[in-house]
Amino acid sequence: MQLHELSVREIASGVRGRKFSALEVFEDCLGRSAACEGKVSALITTTADAGRQRARRIDERIARGEDPGPLAGVPVILKDNICTRGVRTTAGSRILGDWAPPYDATVWALLQDAGAVLLGKSNMDEFAMGNTCGTSAFGPTANPWDVARVPGGSSGGSAAAVAAGYVPFALGSDTGGSIRQPASYCGICGLKPTYGMVSRYGLIAYGSSLDQIGPFTRNVGDMALVMGLLARQDPKDSTSTCGTRGECFAELQDDLKGRRVALVRDFRDFTLDPGISEAMKKTIAALERAGAEMMEVSLPTVGRYAVACYYAIAASEAHTNLARFDGVRYGYTVNSSAGMKDMFQEVRSHGFGSEVKSRIIAGTCLTEPVRSEQYYVAATRVRTLIAREFAEAFENADCILQPVTPSLAPKIGEVDDDAMKGYESDLYTLPVNMAGLPGYSFRAGTDADSGLPVGLQLVGPRWSDGRLLSAGLALEKILGAPVIAGGGN
Amino acid sequence: MSDKAEKSKNLTFTPVIGIEIHIQLRTKSKIFCTCSADYTNDEPNSHICPVCMGLPGSLPVLNRAVVEQGMLAGLALNCSIVSPTLFFRKSYYYPDLPKGFQITQSDLPIAAGGWLDISDDAGNPKRVRINRLHLEEDVGKLHHSASDGRLEGAESSWVDYNRSGLPLAEIVSEPDISSAREAVEYVTTLRRRVRYSGASDVDLEKGMMRFDANVSMKCSDGRWGRKVEVKNMNSFHALERAIEFEIRRQTKLLEDGGEVLQETRHWNDAKEITRASRVKEFYRKFIVEPDLPPMVVSPEWVESVRETLPEMPEKKAERYVNLGLTPVDAAVLSDSLDVAEYFEACVAAGANPLRAGNWTRTEVLRVLGERRIGAKDLPVRPEALAKLIGLIDDGRLSTTLGKTIFEAMLQGLSFEDAMKKSGAVEGGVGADALAKVVRRVLEANADVVGEIRPDTRGKKIKFLQGLVMRETKGQARADEVVAAIEAALNSK
Numbered sequence: 014m015q016l017h018e019l020s021v022r023e024i025a026s027g028v029r030g031r032k033f034s035a036l037e038v039f040e041d042c043l044g045r046s047a048a049c050e051g052k053v054s055a056l057i058t059t060t061a062d063a064g065r066q067r068a069r070r071i072d073e074r075i076a077r078g079e080d081p082g083p084l085a086g087v088p089v090i091l092k093d094n095i096c097t098r099g100v101r102t103t104a105g106s107r108i109l110g111d112w113a114p115p116y117d118a119t120v121w122a123l124l125q126d127a128g129a130v131l132l133g134k135s136n137m138d139e140f141a142m143g144n145t146c147g148t149s150a151f152g153p154t155a156n157p158w159d160v161a162r163v164p165g166g167s168s169g170g171s172a173a174a175v176a177a178g179y180v181p182f183a184l185g186s187d188t189g190g191s192i193r194q195p196a197s198y199c200g201i202c203g204l205k206p207t208y209g210m211v212s213r214y215g216l217i218a219y220g221s222s223l224d225q226i227g228p229f230t231r232n233v234g235d236m237a238l239v240m241g242l243l244a245r246q247d248p249k250d251s252t253s254t255c256g257t258r259g260e261c262f263a264e265l266q267d268d269l270k271g272r273r274v275a276l277v278r279d280f281r282d283f284t285l286d287p288g289i290s291e292a293m294k295k296t297i298a299a300l301e302r303a304g305a306e307m308m309e310v311s312l313p314t315v316g317r318y319a320v321a322c323y324y325a326i327a328a329s330e331a332h333t334n335l336a337r338f339d340g341v342r343y344g345y346t347v348n349s350s351a352g353m354k355d356m357f358q359e360v361r362s363h364g365f366g367s368e369v370k371s372r373i374i375a376g377t378c379l380t381e382p383v384r385s386e387q388y389y390v391a392a393t394r395v396r397t398l399i400a401r402e403f404a405e406a407f408e409n410a411d412c413i414l415q416p417v418t419p420s421l422a423p424k425i426g427e428v429d430d431d432a433m434k435g436y437e438s439d440l441y442t443l444p445v446n447m448a449g450l451p452g453y454s455f456r457a458g459t460d461a462d463s464g465l466p467v468g469l470q471l472v473g474p475r476w477s478d479g480r481l482l483s484a485g486l487a488l489e490k491i492l493g494a495p496v497i498a499g500g501g502n
Numbered sequence: 503m504s505d506k507a508e509k510s511k512n513l514t515f516t517p518v519i520g521i522e523i524h525i526q527l528r529t530k531s532k533i534f535c536t537c538s539a540d541y542t543n544d545e546p547n548s549h550i551c552p553v554c555m556g557l558p559g560s561l562p563v564l565n566r567a568v569v570e571q572g573m574l575a576g577l578a579l580n581c582s583i584v585s586p587t588l589f590f591r592k593s594y595y596y597p598d599l600p601k602g603f604q605i606t607q608s609d610l611p612i613a614a615g616g617w618l619d620i621s622d623d624a625g626n627p628k629r630v631r632i633n634r635l636h637l638e639e640d641v642g643k644l645h646h647s648a649s650d651g652r653l654e655g656a657e658s659s660w661v662d663y664n665r666s667g668l669p670l671a672e673i674v675s676e677p678d679i680s681s682a683r684e685a686v687e688y689v690t691t692l693r694r695r696v697r698y699s700g701a702s703d704v705d706l707e708k709g710m711m712r713f714d715a716n717v718s719m720k721c722s723d724g725r726w727g728r729k730v731e732v733k734n735m736n737s738f739h740a741l742e743r744a745i746e747f748e749i750r751r752q753t754k755l756l757e758d759g760g761e762v763l764q765e766t767r768h769w770n771d772a773k774e775i776t777r778a779s780r781v782k783e784f785y786r787k788f789i790v791e792p793d794l795p796p797m798v799v800s801p802e803w804v805e806s807v808r809e810t811l812p813e814m815p816e817k818k819a820e821r822y823v824n825l826g827l828t829p830v831d832a833a834v835l836s837d838s839l840d841v842a843e844y845f846e847a848c849v850a851a852g853a854n855p856l857r858a859g860n861w862t863r864t865e866v867l868r869v870l871g872e873r874r875i876g877a878k879d880l881p882v883r884p885e886a887l888a889k890l891i892g893l894i895d896d897g898r899l900s901t902t903l904g905k906t907i908f909e910a911m912l913q914g915l916s917f918e919d920a921m922k923k924s925g926a927v928e929g930g931v932g933a934d935a936l937a938k939v940v941r942r943v944l945e946a947n948a949d950v951v952g953e954i955r956p957d958t959r960g961k962k963i964k965f966l967q968g969l970v971m972r973e974t975k976g977q978a979r980a981d982e983v984v985a986a987i988e989a990a991l992n993s994k
Contacts, residue, residue, distance in 0.1 A: 096559040104558070116552050118559060217558040222792035250561050251794055329789050333591045336602020337556045341661065353659075357595055380593075380787045389789060 016041035018497055021087050021181045021235040025128070028086035031075060035068040035086025039130055042088040045500075046132065046179040052160045052501030055174040056133040057093045057151050058101050064088065067130045081128035083242065089124060090174045090183040093134040094141055095226065096215035097121055104217045105137040105149040105167075108338045108364030110345040118215020119247045120184060120226050127242050132180055135170025139366045140335065141191055141219040143167050144439065145425075148368040153425055156198060157498035158465055162422040165195030168229070172199040175229040177500035182230045182239055186216055188223045189323055190417070190442025193454035195229075197417035197468025200456045201495045202230045202485070204240065207475045208449030209254040211240075212247030218334040220327035222252075223446040232494040233455070233485040237262045240478065261479025267487040270304035274471075274484070275410035278309045279316035280441070286420045288460030292467040296414060296457045296488065303487040310406035310413065312444070318395050319444040325379050325392035326447075332376025338364060400448040407474040412481060414471055416441050417454050421465045441470070451478040455485050456495045466495070515719040515756055517749045518726070519685055520677035521741075523692065524670050525702045526640070526710040527571040532667035533639050534562030534605065539668055542708075546662035554639075554667030556600035561793050564589075568637060568669040569612060569797065573807045575671050575701035576613025576635045578814065579692065585799035587612045589637075589791040597661050598642040606672075608788050610796070611636030618695070619816070620687040622680065630688050631676040640668040671701070677716065682745040686738050689713065694815050698839045706737055713741045717748040719756060727752060728764040732776050735769050744769040748776055818842050825855040834863055840877035841867065844884050851888035854895055861887060865908060882911045889917060900976025925975050933986075939973045940986045951991070963987055 016038045019027065028035050043061055050056060071081045091097060094104040096114035103109045117125070138148040146154040146169030154169045156162040157177035164173040168185025172195035175183045185192040187205035196203025204227045211226045218224060228239045244259030276297075285293070297307055340346035340360030347359045365373070379388040406413070418438050445452040450472055457469040471481045532539050535553035552560040573583050588610040591603040616632035642663040673692065679685050693704045693711060704711045713735040719727040732748055735741045747769075752762050767776040815836040822832035822845075836842045844866060848858040866887075870877060890907060893899040899907070903924060910920035943966060944951055954962045963984060970983045 094559075102558075109558070112558075114552075114557065114559065116557075116560075214561050215559040220792075249563060251563050252792070254795075330792055333593055333601075333603045333789060336593060336595065337558070337600060339595060339597070339602065341597045342555065342600065343557070353597060377787075380789050382787060385787065385789075393790070 017045040035071040039068040049500035055170040059133040085128035088132040088180045089129045092185045094217040105139040107150040119212035138167035141167040157500040160501040165198035167191040176498045178497040196454040198422035200466025203454040205452045207451045212250040212253045214249040220330040265483045265486045272305045275310040292457040299491040315444045322392040322395045323443040328376035329389045332373045403448045412473040453481040514722040519679035520716040522714040523673045524712045527669040529567045533669035541664040549664045571701040572612045574699045578695040578699035579616040581613035581616030583804045586796035589794045590788045593787045606638035607636035630678045633674045642666040682742045731766045844877040847884035851885040853888035853891040857891045886917045897979035903976045
């Protein structure tokens with residue numbers, strides 16, 4: 014087995030036990046990424062030199078008898094909307110230019126403290142707006158299982174990189190499915206933690222009340238390990254409220270006896286790709302084998318209003334979050350001799366891509382004083398109802414099992430431009446963000462026709478992240494852990 | 503004269519004025535980050551960080567001290583504290599606004615429903631209601647290269663973000679004000695109370711207090727005129743002049759049958775006129791600030807803040823009048839908290855309130871003005887002044903000698919040293935010492951003594967008394983001196 018195929022836990026223990034060096038691991042992962050990048054294009058920036066230097070320092074510390082931490086020498090890739098001091102951070106947009114943040118995101122600081130080594134920054138839909146990686150200003154990323162297909166988005170680069178074996182884990186962000194959907198398309202594990210579980214400090218915001226950073230891994234044990242390090246209350250993020258709840262990742266239980274897993278009655282009539290229906294059946298059988306009881310819950314408001322309300326809230330928050338990009342302080346700018354207004358206009362017209370602009374315009378319209386009550390404010394009220402509906406469902410059920418998307422990864426360029434169709438495919442993912450719930454996306458099987466991975470997700474009440482991963486462990490023991498994709502080779 | 507103007511002829515117009523005041527709250531650090539709030543004289547952009555620069559990925563964290571200072575100011579203005587309190591994003595584009603939105607409050611401000619008592623133009627008591635006090639962040643400062651310092655036409659502009667993120671409280675009155683004079687009384691009363699509370703230094707010269715006024719005219723036929731927002735007033739004088747100008751302008755317009763446009767006008771301090779803003783007002787939109795969860799303010803927290811609120815100036819003035827001071831003196835002494843506390847400490851140390859008030863109002867305030875210091879920094883402590891006043895009242899010191907001692911203490915001498923330096927003896931002149939001085943004076947002025955006749959006795963004794971008083975440097979009581987002279991003459 015090559016080093017890049019190892020899990021997080023295996024690499025850290027190998028480096029700490031001096032079975033191999035951090036530098037050897039880094040070089041092997043770098044080699045793997047170089048072999049795939051030509052076809053996969055998962056990375057916007059590769060930090061080869063800085064990574065080598067850091068890997069050497071970790072080896073030196075180990076030579077001195079120090080412990081660099083539970084992620085000693087583990088290479089990692091961060092979605093390019095996570096700020097890394099001194100390393101260009103683009104959010105997949107032209108408007109940030111070569112901006113290198115003067116500070117580290119809290120998650121990156123935590124990973125560095127644990128001994129992780131940065132291999133690169135991954136491609137993403139511009140400002141995380143999209144579900145194919147196709148809105149990136151840096152071109153598309155390909156699915157390592159079939160390079161003619163999309164890896165999903167917006168965290169498609171991170172998902173593709175983990176699936177192709179560049180690194181054993183990567184971070185993404187999920188505003189409406191941006192971790193779970195690419196994890197599902199790429200056949201790996203992806204967790205969108207409970208809102209407030211992981212600090213957002215240093216995450217370039219899209220919809221601040223919906224955004225949450227989470228990991229991609231190739232097994233549930235690594236997921237728990239990484240989450241145990243990231244789930245920390247951060248004084249720099251007032252919405253980070255997990256307290257000591259990060260302890261839930263310390264020990265997973267694979268016994269599901271007496272656990273009630275629900276299917277959503279209101280989603281029953283939606284058409285699913287056959288491969289996904291098949292995976293649902295297999296997973297239900299596996300859950301029952303592990304001792305779980307299956308049941309049904311109803312989420313009528315979610316089914317009817319979640320998509321519209323989600324886009325109203327996300328666009329409203331996004332248009333304020335993106336207002337700071339005016340060319341005055343950093344990033345892409347133009348000669349401003351024409352005057353202030355022209356400068357703003359030109360910077361924003363050329364700096365942003367069309368998907369981002371359409372959402373900024375939507376957000377601007379929905380929050381105009383004459384319409385705000387009808388759209389933005391109404392959506393925030395419905396959001397409260399949605400959260401309540403989930404909470405009521407979880408009075409009876411421990412968690413919900415549902416697809417991540419109704420179909421498998423589409424071909425690049427085949428995704429039609431009909432924005433609403435793209436938005437509808439988010440029905441399974443975005444209500445989870447609306448209610449601030451955790452959602453765990455895992456590989457449930459393989460589509461017989463296409464050979465593509467099929468992912469499903471478990472959704473639980475707030476702060477049940479650890480229990481979701483426990484169920485994930487039980488399933489992984491029956492269904493098997495993800496394997497590394499070909500990556501176009 | 504047009505028909506319209508004809509119709510308007512017999513109508514009268516009453517001003518309806520509401521005032522919005524921005525004050526900078528006194529805290530060590532900015533409202534949402536740990537950058538120092540005191541950047542006076544520092545290099546531009548030397549007090550900035552990712553948060554107050556609004557860098558991508560940065561998040562605001564509310565400074566608790568700002569909430570407390572906001573509560574303090576709110577309580578000083580008779581407001582109720584609102585819980586939970588919530589923040590919003592107010593969106594507009596301007597280079598001095600680093601995030602493209604200002605974090606401010608709208609619904610659920612920290613304090614609401616207050617009032618201040620002033621007097622109307624006829625001298626009758628009047629209550630001005632305060633709608634709310636809300637917290638917000640200040641923006642950066644623009645510097646333009648154009649000769650007139652304006653943005654339009656400038657060749658280049660710079661932005662200094664040191665001010666970005668300073669904590670502000672905006673205080674919005676109801677439109678209860680009817681004249682420029684009332685407006686000034688409202689803002690002076692407000693400033694005095696806020697400064698008392700310690701929530702802000704409200705230093706106008708440092709831009710810690712800025713005013714906007716909403717002025718409209720109510721017609722005697724019941725119609726209400728359109729509201730004009732007048733901005734850019736940075737002093738009481740400017741506020742008064744701007745409102746006066748606007749009332750004249752609108753009255754004239756209406757009397758001539760014209761219409762007042764609903765608009766924003768800027769006060770030009772040099773020309774003393776208001777001018778319609780050339781830039782169309784920004785379209786301001788609000789959404790909830792998702793990065794700051796609603797903050798619950800517990801009743802215990804409110805009470806602990808309320809406990810730090812000192813007795814307010816009007817209450818103090820009332821008490822001083824009860825001590826026998828004139829209303830004018832009481833108002834002067836209670837105008838600022840440090841002076842009021844100085845005066846009260848002086849009285850508490852045993853000084854006669856009238857004398858203490860007089861000394862504080864004349865000598866103490868003069869020195870504070872000259873030295874531009876607060877009463878807490880005055881070298882003459884109130885206890886020392888009380889002692890001095892006591893000796894003068896007892897006739898142990900002349901007022902003149904008292905002032906000399908006061909001056910010496912101002913130079914930094916202790917009470918005892920100041921007494922010595924001025925040749926004064928603590929405890930005054932004893933009977934024996936006085937008798938000696940009298941004997942000496944009588945001997946030296948034997949000719950005068952010799953001239954004493956029944957009809958000139960009073961006059962001659964008065965003359966001798968003056969000499970004795972001078973010899974004793976005013977430390978002997980006049981009646982005792984006369985008695986001693988009489989005794990000496992009689993023993994001859």
